[in-house]
Amino acid sequence: MELRKAVYNEEFIQNLKTDLLKAEPRFLAGDYQSIILQPDWDQLELMQRKRRITEAIQATLPTSYQDTLEILKQVAPNYSGLAGLVFSDYVQVYGLEDWEASIKALEQFTQYSTAEFAVRPFFIKNPERMIQQSKMWSQSENEHVRRLASEGSRPRLPWGISIPAIKENPALILPILESLKQDPSLYVRRSVANSLNDVTKTHPTLFKDIAKEWVDEHSDTDWIIKHASRSLLKKGDPDILRLFGYENSEKLHIQEFQCAAESLRIGEVIHFSFRLHSDTKTKLRIDYAIDYVKARGNRTRKVFKLSDTSINKDETKNYSRTHSFQDLSTRTHYPGVHQLTLIVNGEEKLSIEFDII
Structure with missing residues (x-):
């Protein structure tokens, strides 16, 4: 570019x-x-x-x-x-x-x-x-x-x-x-x-x-x-x-959260998927966080918006997403153990760690 x-x-x-x-x-x-x-x-x-x-x-x-x-x-x-x-x-x-x-x-x-x-x-x-x-x-x-x-x-x-x-x-x-x-x-x-x-x-x-x-x-x-x-x-x-009505996080449940790979190289993408089930009708905001490894080995978090919608009682929604680890002018990637966390209505639900090599 x-x-x-x-x-x-x-x-x-x-x-x-x-x-x-x-x-x-x-x-x-x-x-x-x-x-x-x-x-x-x-x-x-x-x-x-x-x-x-x-x-x-x-x-x-x-x-x-x-x-x-x-x-x-x-x-x-x-x-x-x-x-x-x-x-x-x-x-x-x-x-x-x-x-x-x-x-x-x-x-x-x-x-x-x-x-x-x-x-x-x-x-x-x-x-x-x-x-x-x-x-x-x-x-x-x-x-x-x-x-x-x-x-x-x-x-x-x-x-x-x-x-x-x-x-x-x-x-x-x-x-x-x-x-x-x-x-x-x-x-x-x-x-x-x-x-x-x-x-x-x-x-x-x-x-x-x-x-x-x-x-x-x-x-x-x-x-x-x-x-x-x-x-x-x-x-x-x-x-x-x-x-904004993003409540009832305790009644929102993540199921079958998985990543397609346990490790990947800088420049590749990671694919993750999960299901979300609700025990109640509510507004729904889903974010995911990446804890990036920095040059000195420490990790810093960046949060990305995934979905902003609503869900009915006893409804289950399926989600899948890819996230790129291509170097950008605003972000340089480094090898190490990264973490991906799902956040639903402000509450951290589940995390998966993976290697960037």
Whole structure:
């Protein structure tokens, strides 16, 4: 699979050079390319490449900050997704002292890509002002702008710098999330759920209070709370399990739990199967946990969702699943004794150990 950083390749650099030159004839195109494509270019990761391009734009557009913004506004609609991050990054790096112009630019740039990373230094500089701005963005007619209100203010945004005020007191962003909890866009509601999932990791009690208030209010808020609860559900939090009706674990019984192999090699898959019988009608959530052997020989657990359904009294359901031990960019596998555990409505039921060789 092509690495994400490859979005900033020589074709992108050439295309952006052409577009900038059309917008500003005084653009130093040759210097721009040489600044970017230094000997270390191939070793730079995504965000490092983005920043290199941002710095090259600043060095080669002989205009003021606000004039540069107008040039970038002309060019930005040609770039979407990760490629478009360079435009909001320019604002992040060079625009903190020009609040009004920068906020307007970020509102425009986010509609082509996202400005979720670029707004965070503005939150750090003036959290109260940015929270008010985000509340205004939450009322926008554009779903990308509304999403910026929730995504940019997330307590633990992946790849994003930390905002101490929000990390310490996520209640600050609740007015933003409240205004978006029934947003017509799933894209926005998913962002609200992700923000609340961040809250569960540091302030679970606050999240549980929100969940109790929002649940059964509307189908959209139910979806948000359920999606936001995923980390707590995987941890088997009893309050959250009870909130969603995952109870009666003592009346749910695993039968014929087996794995197809006692050992396998890195890169292979393991197949496991079992039957589940219920003595009562109940909601049913099945997870399985893998205790992975790490480089130092210790084991760490990762929980995977297997099924979320319901079961009738005296009903038996059959399950089978394969799990890959192929190395990924996010996980490296090591030899040793691993363990697979079935978890039903928050209760660990049965475990099987197997070797990775």
